Amino acid sequence: MEQTNDKPRVLLGITGGIAAYKAAELASRLTQEGCAVRVVMTDHARRFVGPLTFAALTGHPVPGDWFEPGQEAAIGHIDLARWAQVVAVAPATANFIAKAALGLADDLLSTLILATTAPLLVAPAMNPQMYAHPTVGENLARLRARGVRLVGPAAGHTACGEEGPGRMVEPALIAEHVLDLLAVRDLEGVPVLVTAGPTREHLDPVRYLSNPSSGRMGLEIARMARRRGARVTLVLGPTHLEPPFGVEVVTVTSAQDMAEAVGRLAPKQKVIVKAAAVGDFRPEQCHPRKVKKSGQGETCQLVATTDILAGLGRDKGDRVLVGFAAETDEVLAHAGAKLKAKNLDLMVANDVSAVDSGFAVDTNRVHFLTPAGEVETLPLLSKQEVAQRLLDRVARLLGQA
Numbered sequence: 001m002e003q004t005n006d007k008p009r010v011l012l013g014i015t016g017g018i019a020a021y022k023a024a025e026l027a028s029r030l031t032q033e034g035c036a037v038r039v040v041m042t043d044h045a046r047r048f049v050g051p052l053t054f055a056a057l058t059g060h061p062v063p064g065d066w067f068e069p070g071q072e073a074a075i076g077h078i079d080l081a082r083w084a085q086v087v088a089v090a091p092a093t094a095n096f097i098a099k100a101a102l103g104l105a106d107d108l109l110s111t112l113i114l115a116t117t118a119p120l121l122v123a124p125a126m127n128p129q130m131y132a133h134p135t136v137g138e139n140l141a142r143l144r145a146r147g148v149r150l151v152g153p154a155a156g157h158t159a160c161g162e163e164g165p166g167r168m169v170e171p172a173l174i175a176e177h178v179l180d181l182l183a184v185r186d187l188e189g190v191p192v193l194v195t196a197g198p199t200r201e202h203l204d205p206v207r208y209l210s211n212p213s214s215g216r217m218g219l220e221i222a223r224m225a226r227r228r229g230a231r232v233t234l235v236l237g238p239t240h241l242e243p244p245f246g247v248e249v250v251t252v253t254s255a256q257d258m259a260e261a262v263g264r265l266a267p268k269q270k271v272i273v274k275a276a277a278v279g280d281f282r283p284e285q286c287h288p289r290k291v292k293k294s295g296q297g298e299t300c301q302l303v304a305t306t307d308i309l310a311g312l313g314r315d316k317g318d319r320v321l322v323g324f325a326a327e328t329d330e331v332l333a334h335a336g337a338k339l340k341a342k343n344l345d346l347m348v349a350n351d352v353s354a355v356d357s358g359f360a361v362d363t364n365r366v367h368f369l370t371p372a373g374e375v376e377t378l379p380l381l382s383k384q385e386v387a388q389r390l391l392d393r394v395a396r397l398l399g400q401a
Contacts, residue, residue, distance in 0.1 A: 007036040008182040011084035011118070013109045014054075016044020018159040019091035019125040019168035024049065026090055026171035027057045033179060036060075038080060040109045042096070063108060081115035086181045089113075090151075091125030091168045094136050100148075101139035119181045121149045123174050128164030151177050176245055180227050186395045188229030193269040194222040195262065195308075197237030199255045201282035203300060204291045211277050212359035215239040217324075218275035220387040222247050225273075228391060233269070235261045237276055255279050255305035262308055266319075271394055273322040274309050275348075277359070281305060313343030320397045322390065325349040326359075332367060332375060339369050345397055346370060348390060356380060368393065 010030050014023045023039075030037050039054040039062045051062035063080075089096060089109070096110070100122070105111040113120065122143060130136060131153060144150055152169035168174075196218020200208040215236060222234045223244035232247040235258055243249045250265070252258045255278050266272060284301040309323050323344045325335035328351065335349030347369040352358035357365040357380065364386045368376040378389060 007034055008179075009083055009085045010035045010037050010178055010182070011080060011087045011112065011116070012037055012039045012054075013087065013089035013092075013096075013112070014039065014041045014045040014049075015089065015091060015093045015096040015109070016042055016048060017091040017093050017125045017168075018048060020045050020048040022168060022171050023090055024053050024057060026088075026174055027054055029171055029175040030178060031058055033175065035178075035182070038083070040080065040112060042107055042109055044093075078115055081112050081118075084112075084116055084118045086121065086178055087113065087116055087118050088121040088123070088174065088178050090121075090123035090171075090174050092122045094124075094126045094130050094133075094139075097122065097124060097136065097139045097143065101142040119147075119149065121151060121174070121177055121181065123151045123168050124153045124166075125168035126153070126166050128158060128162050128166040131166045132164070149177060149181065173245060176223075180246075183227040183229075185229035187225060187271075187391065187398075190230045190271060190398065191233070191269045192222075192225045192230040192271040192273065193233045193235065193262070193265055194218050194225065194273045195235045195237075195258060195276035195278075196222065197239040198277045199237050199258055199279045199305075200253050201255065201279045201305070202253075202286045203283045204287040204289065206290050209279055209282065209302075210238075211279065213237075213239075213277035214360040215241055215276070216360070216362065217364060217383050217386070218273070219243060220383045221273055221275055221390060224384065224387040224391055225271075228395075230271070233265055235265070235276070237278075255282065255308070259306040259308045259311070262312070266312060266315075269319060270398070271320045271322070272312060273390070273394075274312070275324050277326060278308060279305055307342075309338075309344075310342050313341075316343055320345050320394055322346045322348065322394065326352040328353040332369070335367065335369055339371065344371070346390075346393055348386075 014020050027037050037058040038060050055061050099110045100113050105114050153165050154167040154169045155165040156167050158166050197215030198211050198213040200210045202208040222232050226232045226246045234247045235250045250261050281302040282305050284303045321344050325338050327334045331349050331351050335347050339347040348366050350366045356363050364383050365380045366378050
């Protein structure tokens, strides 16, 4: 069997429930994340969605009956079981859960579950009354006791028209759990604080000073740090983006809000990554009511906000401290000056005036600067890849400490 050594290997099992159609999105997401995905379907699953869909999404054929001539000549089920680094079953019906709990092996998927040593993830999906049955609960408890990761189910309106727990959770969440199981956990248990997003400095209830930051860079750092085992706290300014699961989120609005939250949380952290685009100025006065035009040429007096990063640098201790410099000119000069002035271990600098690496885009082109004078310039990368490169450096700094 093809080993695809350069890619994480995921075996996706699909059983016979209406949620089987959602497994197509899951297969697609995992493939887009760089995983090699092989799909195994039960006979009942094939009645809900065709194997050709998954073959097209993953680039691999979906094996059929395990007694097909030629397939078992190569001991196909053992080969697949050894190939997988993670096995995920989504949706997992009550029938499959019972077979997995009891160790039954009467089709290809249930046999693979017994033959693999890879971590197993199960995403239950069934009628709410079935999910509430004591036998299902007992079977899930058996799987959980064996170390199987159970994801869901979610509560809500089900295809059968009933309300309650039983829906398969969304593919995006299942994909995050799969990627979590695949990750190298070199930050296991390390407390990491990440700030992300813009701040808003209000003039009155309807107007404020802010910037175009979406918070995506900081969110990806938080997401990747959690995957690598860190205990992540995310201090998040106003954004339309959803924070990653599995992190503690503290929402803030203004620079002062963020300063107070970071000051309260910092003493318990081993790593602090200040990726937020904090406003440097705020209106001197925030009016309680909307300021009306008078035609007299209104003015707004600005005052400086608290420099959160400088404060952290003054009381750095043995923490790893990472800052971001969003510049529009003389990027390396300005970033280098901030690195020294704020006592950082690493500065991440970028030109936010560039259309492909500024605010509110999915890519970034950054420079890593160190106190020793090293400058590493990365090519244009996804913000997720930038986050991984940054965390590689953080892990090395922790090792040196």
